[in-house]
Amino acid sequence: MQNAKLLQRRTLVKLLAALPLVVSMDTFSVVEKNENDAFICCVAEALIPGALKIQPSKLLKDLVKVGWLGLTENSIAVVKHSLDSFKGNKYSELTLAQQRAVLSEFDECCYNSPDKLESQHWLLLKNGLLSLYFSSEIGASGTLSYHPVPGQWRPDISIAEATPAMYNDWLAVWFT
Amino acid sequence: MKNDYDAIVVGSGISGGWAAKELTERGLTVLMVERGPAVEHRVDYKNEMKSPWEMPFKGFNNPEMLAADYAVQSKGTNFDEWSMHHFVKDSDHPYQTTLEKPFQWRRGYQLGGRSLTWGRQCYRWSDIDFSANAKDGYGTDWPVRYADLKPWYDHVESFIGVNGTKEELIQLPDGIFQPHMPLSAIEQLLADRIASSYDDRRLIPGRSANLTLPKEGRAPCQYRYICHRGCSFGAYFSTQSSTLPAARKTGRLTLLTDTIVEKVNYDPTAKKVSGISCINAITGKREQFTSKIVFLNASAFNSVGILLRSQNDTFPNGLANSSGTLGKYIMDHATTLSVAASIDELNDRSYFGNRPSNFIIPRFRNINTASEQFLRGYSYQGVGFRANWKRGAHEAGTGEKLKNKLSKQGEWRLLMVAFAESLPVASNRIRLADKKDKWGLPLLDISLKHGDNEHKLLKDAAQQARAMLGLTKSEILASFDEPENAGSAVHEMGGARMGSDARTSVVNKWNQTHDIPNLFITDGAAMSSSANQNPSLTYMAFTARAAAYAANKVKNGQL
Ligand SMILES: Cc1cc2nc3c(=O)[nH]c(=O)nc-3n(C[C@H](O)[C@H](O)[C@H](O)COP(=O)(O)OP(=O)(O)OC[C@H]3O[C@@H](n4cnc5c(N)ncnc54)[C@H](O)[C@@H]3O)c2cc1C
Ligand code: SF4
Numbered sequence: 001m002q003n004a005k006l007l008q009r010r011t012l013v014k015l016l017a018a019l020p021l022v023v024s025m026d027t028f029s030v031v032e033k034n035e036n037d038a039f040i041c042c043v044a045e046a047l048i049p050g051a052l053k054i055q056p057s058k059l060l061k062d063l064v065k066v067g068w069l070g071l072t073e074n075s076i077a078v079v080k081h082s083l084d085s086f087k088g089n090k091y092s093e094l095t096l097a098q099q100r101a102v103l104s105e106f107d108e109c110c111y112n113s114p115d116k117l118e119s120q121h122w123l124l125l126k127n128g129l130l131s132l133y134f135s136s137e138i139g140a141s142g143t144l145s146y147h148p149v150p151g152q153w154r155p156d157i158s159i160a161e162a163t164p165a166m167y168n169d170w171l172a173v174w175f176t
Numbered sequence: 177m178k179n180d181y182d183a184i185v186v187g188s189g190i191s192g193g194w195a196a197k198e199l200t201e202r203g204l205t206v207l208m209v210e211r212g213p214a215v216e217h218r219v220d221y222k223n224e225m226k227s228p229w230e231m232p233f234k235g236f237n238n239p240e241m242l243a244a245d246y247a248v249q250s251k252g253t254n255f256d257e258w259s260m261h262h263f264v265k266d267s268d269h270p271y272q273t274t275l276e277k278p279f280q281w282r283r284g285y286q287l288g289g290r291s292l293t294w295g296r297q298c299y300r301w302s303d304i305d306f307s308a309n310a311k312d313g314y315g316t317d318w319p320v321r322y323a324d325l326k327p328w329y330d331h332v333e334s335f336i337g338v339n340g341t342k343e344e345l346i347q348l349p350d351g352i353f354q355p356h357m358p359l360s361a362i363e364q365l366l367a368d369r370i371a372s373s374y375d376d377r378r379l380i381p382g383r384s385a386n387l388t389l390p391k392e393g394r395a396p397c398q399y400r401y402i403c404h405r406g407c408s409f410g411a412y413f414s415t416q417s418s419t420l421p422a423a424r425k426t427g428r429l430t431l432l433t434d435t436i437v438e439k440v441n442y443d444p445t446a447k448k449v450s451g452i453s454c455i456n457a458i459t460g461k462r463e464q465f466t467s468k469i470v471f472l473n474a475s476a477f478n479s480v481g482i483l484l485r486s487q488n489d490t491f492p493n494g495l496a497n498s499s500g501t502l503g504k505y506i507m508d509h510a511t512t513l514s515v516a517a518s519i520d521e522l523n524d525r526s527y528f529g530n531r532p533s534n535f536i537i538p539r540f541r542n543i544n545t546a547s548e549q550f551l552r553g554y555s556y557q558g559v560g561f562r563a564n565w566k567r568g569a570h571e572a573g574t575g576e577k578l579k580n581k582l583s584k585q586g587e588w589r590l591l592m593v594a595f596a597e598s599l600p601v602a603s604n605r606i607r608l609a610d611k612k613d614k615w616g617l618p619l620l621d622i623s624l625k626h627g628d629n630e631h632k633l634l635k636d637a638a639q640q641a642r643a644m645l646g647l648t649k650s651e652i653l654a655s656f657d658e659p660e661n662a663g664s665a666v667h668e669m670g671g672a673r674m675g676s677d678a679r680t681s682v683v684n685k686w687n688q689t690h691d692i693p694n695l696f697i698t699d700g701a702a703m704s705s706s707a708n709q710n711p712s713l714t715y716m717a718f719t720a721r722a723a724a725y726a727a728n729k730v731k732n733g734q735l
Contacts, residue, residue: 046574046575048579063234066238068238069239070239100574100575107572107573107574130565130569131234134565135228135229135234143582146227148225150399150529153358153528154527155359155360155527155531156360159523159585160524
């Protein structure tokens, strides 16, 4: 197919499947636990203001043990190492405003160089934190509009009526 | 519990539920035997009402467990953290599949079978489908035509409740419909553009077994789209919501769960089946039951497996297999995502609710004109929707700006999945493997490879899908033209095909085996071709029709 975007689905799947292999090859030491917790909380809050309320480090602790959404302790260690050295200062010791600015720049760099190891790990962590937040009661019922029972199907309404976004997005179907 | 019945029905899924309902309502005492555990309507839908934050893995599951226990089941729609217990544990129910592209056998072993998890799309087959084998010589001619099934489609649709629109298409006969679930704004836009650019095709609302009007103890759909968890409103058709209550109401149904049918017993003197031999799935205890007739509804490949396991001196190659075709000519629609696109139109429009259905573009190839490239055809099922918060991980952005953006709906997206007809060929087959499961029963060895015709159909489907999306201001995100692994359509069928010649087919036009008059196979095993439509409505119609025939014969003392 001519269009470069038309990647065969199998190729995509293979790329994703290869990811844990890349991850296990690097040798970052496991960071000290409390420091790790503080780091997760800082990153989560800079990524989604208000995320601290869902206690992201507590929630993630057990989830990463099983590689939830492809996320491992190693991913967190790689991102921590990258962010700590990104501007020469330890990330969790920056002010919140500085953390937001640094994360924004780092995030941008990762999307510009998606093949880099730290980019791959950041995308996993970002996806994990977004998923944690929007699956939490605060994120789903608050920021979004979780309707377990929408009760009706209105096929064509004004976009102004359709925000916040979600009615119930946890559908086990291929298109979400 | 007594051991003798008028009829035994093996399996309690979509077709077994229908067999039990029809046979009991026609006055027969019925034993319905189900290998999996009981799942009672409402009370056992344990995750139905749970929000994501109440789930241990927030709805995204434990990948270690998936890899260990659900390697096959997790690779498809309707499987998630809420519904995983409605699918088999692959680790407990292995099978063999020999090709480089393994067959993906998705199953649910519980009361209700896959009626709990199915996608509910319901389409009639037409005479184009029932005469396809005769026309091009693949497979054996169906001994029935649309006129034979039409009253039974009417009967089934009236009972289960199917929503849809009347379209007067020769390739997709209209049915008895409840009011349809309308197209979303973006789907309607594409439908209009297709209508003004093509004479041969149409984008129409899907036809699904979700109620839009209340019906006998069942409430209309609440637009949640979490049907695979089980629905306490009873708003979609399942054994639990519909056929089981009807069968129970007669007082003539005995239900046995956690009981695996090992084989169907044959009496060589009477030249009839006498009943079944079972294994208690929990205790391993063996038991036998007798009956005047046996209906096999264990799902296409499992019914074939039971017959292969039931070989005896009279039928050394499998029960009712004098033709030698048992286990052969298996099929599954060749399917793939023909196109996924983002659409930059109607940016001021949206929708509310989760419609548990989709749109379809019925088959348009080889209807009025004949293609020189391929036989038969394909249809699309698709959906137009707005991207949700998950898009946040795919693009740069952080902080308040990201949060604000994700709290609003994303761009329009449109997907079209093609379902191409699978040709019946003898080399696609099931047989018994040497390996055994934990109950000592031989595993099934499944070999199904999509052929050249299926590949050509999906190539054309991808091209045509892109061309149709080209009628909108869209960007193509993905487009595939190779079939996914066989089995991924979850429309596996064949293996005990229907035909008028006892030398080349297993069942006759009444789903009755040619060899043994009191043995009926009315699930997907009996299919002689696959068409391109979702098949379960047709299994239900055949089952109801065969049950009426068999009940009559039993009452007249002929069986
Ligand atoms: C995710 C998904 C989406 C689908 N979407 C659609 C759709 O939109 N439209 C459509 O037409 N079809 C769809 N299907 C396919 C549909 O589910 C099947 O065609 C249908 O369920 C087949 O009915 P059945 O009665 O033959 O088998 P099942 O519903 O699978 O029931 C078979 C039953 O037999 C039991 N059983 C098996 N072996 C034995 C044994 N030895 N002893 C006792 N009991 C046994 C099983 O435990 C099971 O309960 C879908 C399937 C899935 C999984
Ligand atoms: S979408 Fe409708 S049928 Fe499906 S679970 Fe919700 S109410 Fe039931």
